[in-house]
Amino acid sequence: MTQTDIQENNANKIKAQDKINIIRAKYIASAVKKAQYPEERLKEIAFIGRSNVGKSSLINSLTRVHNLARVSGQPGKTQTINFYELTARFNETGKDKLFHLVDLPGYGYAKTAQTNRKQWAKFIEEYFLHSEHLQFVCQLIDIRHEPMKSDKEMFDWLIKNNIPVLIIATKADKISRGAVNKQIAQIRKSLGVKEIDILPYSSPKKQGRAELLNVIYEMLVD
Structure with missing residues (x-):
């Protein structure tokens, strides 16, 4: 799936609930190196963002499994690559298809030890560059704030390495409806890509x- 595909799919505004539903989700494995990845290789979608951006809440919202991804009040708590196996049911045919949701450690938490940050960066980079099954990355950015330096660096690195990325602006329920478009425009301007599609998301309100x-x-039918 290319960057253009992601933008076109999201822009089409097709009612996803008429086509697909997540009927099952379970934790599979945690890894810090390739040898620890799940043996069964499926198509993968990865989620990454700054610590405390609401990544765990979004994953739980998407899968509708309470505490599938542990929500912590301690930023930077996720320190491994966590794999979840999701079962998607195609509503038109009733057929199921499995894929992996990959939860990556948060970046940009100042109190994290420098040695740990370097270690995490190494195995995250290895995953991004060498996973043969990664389809695209969902990069989460807090809609309430302008992207920080670490957000921009991550986005630029993904684009430089030709990894398709979908920007998800989290915590959309924390601002007024009128402010959503303004903040999305600001995120788009800060990232320096005028045409990029940005998806506002509220985990509590779905x-x-x-x-x-x-x-x-x-992605699954491609």
């Missing part, structure tokens, strides 16, 4: 869930 499921559907 806003953006249908659109994200639609992108996943198109």
